[in-house]
Amino acid sequence: MPTELLVAGGFYTFAVLAILGSIALILSRVIFRSALSLTLVLASVAGAYVVLGADFLAVVQILVYVGAIMVLIIFGIMLTPQQVVLETARDPGKAVAGVAVAAAVFVVTTGVLLGSTWPRSNPTPVDMPTTAILGEGLLTTFGLPFELASILLLLAMIGAIVIAREE
Amino acid sequence: MAEVAWAIPLCPLVAFVIISLGARRSPGFSAALSIVAVAVSLVLAVGVIADVLAGGHVEQSRVWIPAPAIAGPIVPLNAAALQSGAAPQPFSIGFQVDALTAVMLLVVTSISFVVQIYSLGYMRGDSGFARYYAFLSLFSMSMLGLVLANNFLALFVFWELVGLCSYLLIGHWHERPAAAEAAKKAFIVTRAGDVGLLLGVLFLYWHAGTFAFGDIAQMAADGRIPAGALTVGILLVFCGAVGKSAQFPLHVWLPDAMEGPTPVSALIHAATMVAAGVYLMARTFPILEHSSTAMAVVATIGGFTAFFAATMGLVSTDIKRVLAYSTVSQLGYMMLAIGIGAMSAGVFHLFNHAFFKALLFLCAGSVIHLVETNEMFEMGGLGRRLPLTTITMTIAALSLAGLPPLSGFWSKDEILGAALAGHPILFVLALATVGMTAFYMFRVIFLTFSGSFRGTGHVESHGEPISMALSLVILVIPSIISGFWGMPFAGNPFGRLVSGSAESTGFHPVVATSSVIVALLGIGIAWVMYGGGRIEAGAGLSARIAPLHQLLIRRYYLDDLYEWLVARVFLGIGRLAATFDAEVIDGAVNGTGALTVLIGGSLRRIQTGQVQTYAWALFAGILVLAVLLAGLRLER
Amino acid sequence: MPTALPPLYPITLQHGLVLGAALFSLGMIGALTKRNAIEILMSIEVMLNGVMVTFISFARHAQGPALGGQIFAIFIMTVAAAEAAVGLAIVIAVYRLRRSVAVDTVNSLQG
DSSP: OOOHHHHHHHHHHHHHHHHHHHHHHHHOSSHHHHHHHHHHHHHHHHHHHHHTTOHHHHHHIIIIIIIIIHHHHHHHHHHSOOOSSOOOOOOHHHHHHHHHHHHHHHHHHHHHHHHSOOOOOOOOOTTOOOHHHHHHHHHTTTHHHHHHHHHHHHHHHHHHHHHHSOO | OGGGGGGTTHHHHHHHHHHHHTGGGOHHHHHHHHHHHHHHHHHHHHHHHHHHHTTOOEEEEEEEEOHHHHOSTTSOOSHHHHHTTOOOOOEEEEEEEOHHHHHHHHHHHHHHHHHHHHHHHHTTTOTTHHHHHHHHHHHHHHHHHHHHBOBHHHHHHHHHHHHHHHHHHHTSSTTSHHHHHHHHHHHHHHHHHHHHHHHHHHHHHHHHSOOBHHHHHHHHHTTOSOHHHHHHHHHHHHHHHHHHTTOTTSOTHHHHGGGSOHHHHHIIIIISTTHHHHHHHHHTHHHHTTOHHHHHHHHHHHHHHHHHHHHHHTTOOBHHHHHHHHHHHHHHHHHHHHHTTOHHHHHHHHHHHHHHHHHHHHHHHHHHHHHSOOBGGGOOOTTTTOHHHHHHHHHHHHHHHTOTTSHHHHHHHHHHHHHHHHOHHHHHHHHHHHHHHHHHHHHHHHHHHSSOOOOSSOOOOOOOOHHHHHHHHHHHHHHHHGGGGGOGGGTOHHHHHHHOOSOOOOOOHHHHHHHHHHHHHHHHHHHHHHGGGOOHHHHHHHHHTHHHHHHHHTGGGHHHHHHHIIIIIIHHHHHHHHHIIIIIIHHHHHHHHHHHHHHHHHHHTTOOSOHHHHHHHHHHHHHHHHHHHHHHHHHO | OOOOOOOSSSOOHHHHHHHHHHHHHHHHHHHHHOOBHHHHHHHHHHHHHHHHHHHHHHHHHOOSSTTHHHHHHHHHHHHHHHHHHHHHHHHHHHHHHHSOOBGGGOOTTOO
């Protein structure tokens, strides 16, 4: 049984990395650097999953997000070359408003989340393997969403091809 | 016969409709139709008189609008009327025939008949011949309907119709601007009075819950109408009479109305329409007599008008204008009589006056037809050329002046006698007016018929056309003898008939003598000044009292006052209202539109077209919702 | 609002929730302020990750179906993948048309 300390340490590490990564994403002026920051965020989140007791999901996160979606995004960056730094014709009000709303959302959300009393229950152990349970759940309780998700992926594939092809 | 009195106005109505619909193209047929129609009405009217003399009295009504459906919000609102059980009556129209109505029917139909015959000669060759007869028929119908009405509502309808006909007939020669102006003036001035009449009618309805004359009179007699309300109501009704009968201060339209054809002046503005005001006061006398204030007002205005109009007649040079002032003055006499309580005397004077005044006008028309001018200073010496006219006009003038045994003497004597009995000031005014009347009337006679011709231009000496001569002869007979009907020596059958009382007025030797003396005095002065057609004396006198003379010529500047009033005050108010409408009301409406555009324009900027803006708005909205819900949750 | 800050140690439900909220808000900043469409897509991915963290935190403590939170997170990931694919396809199509992917130039629906 890993000590709570280990869990705490891991969590804080990955949390800080993720947050720093997203800050870097926001502040970066070079789009490729933003992409790399995103990769960092995704990887850190994967680590956080491990510490939060979602081992299967952590691996899937790496495979799908970092492996596939990141590649897709970098391809997108490559196929839309622009000036590395865009002309600054932006509206400052927009930035302020955006930050304000986001900050407000954060405050309200954390306030609500921390202020509510969650029903007490025994948390499942962190190192419990989740694959079997997930598989069982996906195929029994969540069978319909599972099938719908596959249809959704099919549609997305077709859609992306149709939208992006040359006329 | 009295039961079919409703047919009397129907005949001229039919004539009017037929002429308007197509007979206009055939003037001869139109005239014939019109004359036949009014002749039938005349015959029926005679039959009605016979019936009434034998004691008949008819009143019939039909329900026109059932009350509860309409009179809901018009229920008499004052507690007294409600308590007295005055339930809202259904609006009904009907007619009544009593002595007063019978007399009026006779007057209107007979004079209408004579005038229409006269017009055959006078209006020969006129381009609007058929239209003229159509409107004459319409007028006859309206006037007859007016005297037959048994309630205020029906009376008001016919009242307005009569006013309309007056407008149409004064402006018969509408290409002449003076005639068109005069027609407008007549209509507008009488309208001012009619507003009062309408208010009075509604006011009385409000307190009495009914329009019928008889019912309101009954309620007034029983004391069910509060005294103040009664006075106000009947005085408002009197306003209408002031307008229609050209009493001061609404007399200004009648002298100008002489722009119309002379037969029209004879019929409408001497004998019948202007008498409608007097008739109205006589008809509402049972209501009027319960308000001493109103009676005093009526008498005062009547007496004052009589004197006032006579002063203006002294200086006028237009033959028809003098007759117009004379009409106003005599109508004042009639109002005076009604105001002091001698209703039957007033009606008797109306009866006599209708005949001799119509005759005077028709004679004047004969003169004008010959010399083609109204100015007396361009006449003179026409006695040889128009012998019949001279004789009949002189007889009528003597009757107007009040010399026995002609008709005017008897009715004037009755009025003066009643005035002396209780109103000495009014008696003095009336007596002075007698003198002035005699003077100006004979001034006209001498200037027109004696001496030598003063005018320019060639005058044919062919005498009067047959139709006109016939009319003059027909009318001179009642001018002489109509007074005998009301002679006190014979027990005054007329007065007893009309007033319904059994006692007759007595003969007043003092009054009679003084009035005859004053009249002769007036004639004498006129002979001295103008006899033989001399005009120097008159001119000299006018020069010496020039300011006074000017005042009278300019009709006491009342016309100027009214013109100022209308141009400055009323039109000013109108302009103010128009500005208010354009600026404030239109401004408000346009402003609302502009405001909408402004708001729309501002709100439009939310749609930036950028997805990020919309996303931001989305989150901001969610935030607000979350805060609200969280806040609500916390309060619990 | 009585905010009970969780103790630093041990890790509880609230820690995960705060992390999720933080990632969500930071991602929102990027989504609302960036000009480049692909940067916006990246920020949206960050937001989605924040949400997933929240769900996974709940998965240990919730009383629903077993590990329901994690299963939901799988679905989020599925949808995120689909959305990234389609989104990038759109970006490429727009780029082909206008030679630029600055979102504030795509405003033809402006009223």
